[in-house]
Amino acid sequence: MRVQAGRRPGLNDLGARREELCGRLVVAGVELLAPGSNDALRRRRRRAAARQESREQDGKREPEPQDPATNITRRMDFDLTPEQRGIQALARDFGAEKIEPNAAEWDREHRFPRELFGDLAELGLMGACVPEEYGGAGADFLSYILVLEELSRADAGVGVTVAVHTSAVTLPILTFGTDEQRSRFVPPLARGEHLGSFALTEAEAGSDAGSLRTRAEPEGDGWRITGAKQWITNARYAGTVLLFARTDPETPGARGVSAFILDGDHVRVTRDEEKLGLNSSITNDLVVEGAVVERDRLLYEEGKGFRVAMATLDGGRIGIAAQALGIAQAAFDAARGYALERRQFGKRIADFQAIQWKLADMATEIDAARLLVYRAAELKQRGEPHTEAGAKAKLFASEMARRQTAEAIQIFGGYGYTKEFPVERYYRDAKITEIYEGTSEIQRLVIARSILATAENAAHFPRV
Ligand code: CAA
Secondary structure (H helix, E strand, O other), X not given: OOOXXXXXXXXXXXXXXXXXXXXXXXXXXXXXXXXXXXXXXXXXXXXXXXXXXXXXXXXXXXXXXXXOOOOEEOOOOOXXXXXXXXXXXXXXXXXXXXXHXXXXXXXXXXXXXXXXXXXXXXXXXXXXXXXXXXXXXXXXXXXXXHHHHHHHHHOHHHHHHHHHHHHHHHHHHHHHOOHHHHHHHHHHHHOOOOEEEEXXXXXXXXXXXXXXXXXXXXXXXXXXXXXXXXXXXXXXXXXXXXXXXXXXXXXXXXXXXXXXXXXXXXXXXXEEOOOOOOOOOOEEEEEEEEEEEOHHHEEOOOOOHHHHHHHHHHHHHHHHHHHHHHHHHHHHHHHHHHHHHXXXXXXXXXXXXXXXXXXXXXXXXXXXXXXXXXXXXXXXXXXXXXXXXXXXXXXXXXXXXXXXXXXXXXXXXHHHHOXXXXXXXXXXXXXXXXXXXXXXXXXXXXXXXXXXXXXXXXXXXXXX
């Protein structure tokens, strides 16, 4: 199905395109193809294999993609696959039609657009990179990152809702869960029937997440969980809560922590946070008041929950970097459009070098961030180490988004400071990307630990 020029696709069109797309998506290099839809993909793979074979025969074997000493990806391929471009267009069209026109109102009214996530689920975008057998669209991780970028370009609050739901809840259950946990908890999340929430942070455990105090005490064959969590995205609407609690009170720090899969009604939301921006997302305080759970709610091994949290955040940070990128792209689009229209001193402000240089810097920094984000996503997709690459992507993309959304306001001048234009919202929304899923300071710490690791202590930087 093609979208005609000059006409925005309707939701039904998008649904049909999603059907068309989902037949052709691949996840982690494993084909999950609908019957009869895979010939072109196979032909492309055969051609790529033949090219590689002939290069090898010529003695021109491609270098290993990864330089183990510097953790820098050597193989460079900047093209998105047709599947990735397709899902990117799907998310972009949906964002332009269903999200962006409402974003200012949701921001002003602090409204969480719960109904929107049903529409996103219909398109497969609540589980974009979840295999089809678990109710997802079966796309790869980079496709999911493209979705987050596009949704955040339309509205960053929608972006973070989907990012936490997917990266911080659905994917860790897929990665660390038993077969039973995967089949039981993932499909309702991937189909968007449940929203997911990730409950790690506490009032006294922010950057120092390992000092959390929520406790899980033995009770029968399971645990009784008691504690309080703070700044929890999606909690008020969550059907599934991935919650971290201390199972070993004798071991301080990260080692005594375990991860639990709770239902929404195991927790009680006590407050909706008031925020600077991201007003279409929901952020809560919650308490767990002696919720009793069986062993089947323990995710991964007892006492290894902090590893689950850290590995989850390694991937989650790539999603937040994509969110920052989407916000910056939206700010650039708005600033460029305005500069081409606004006239002062008898000409368009885009004709002044002062404005041209700002736009040139914006475009350059957005490009640089995009390369870091896509590289990190690609590494994760290939199952390669991505802790450092993800931290670099988040660090750069978030600081870039804060800088460049401020520049967008500057280009708009007085209008930029008003609610008449979206750039002040972009600026408010961008700021949080430097804070959640690890502050910029924590990203620098993670990067520094990685680049200073020696062969002997590299084992302390686990790659999950
Ligand atoms: N992958 C897997 N395991 C890891 C890991 C990783 N990337 N990094 C560390 N670990 C393991 C370590 O190997 C160690 O395991 P063992 O004890 O078994 O050896 C354990 O985790 C503890 O590691 P550290 O000693 O390095 O832990 P630390 O106390 O020094 O903390 C930190 C490290 C990087 C500072 C970490 O606390 C951190 O990332 N803090 C920031 C917290 C954060 O990002 N919070 C975000 C909240 S969620 C959110 O914001 C979501 C939202 O709403 C948008």
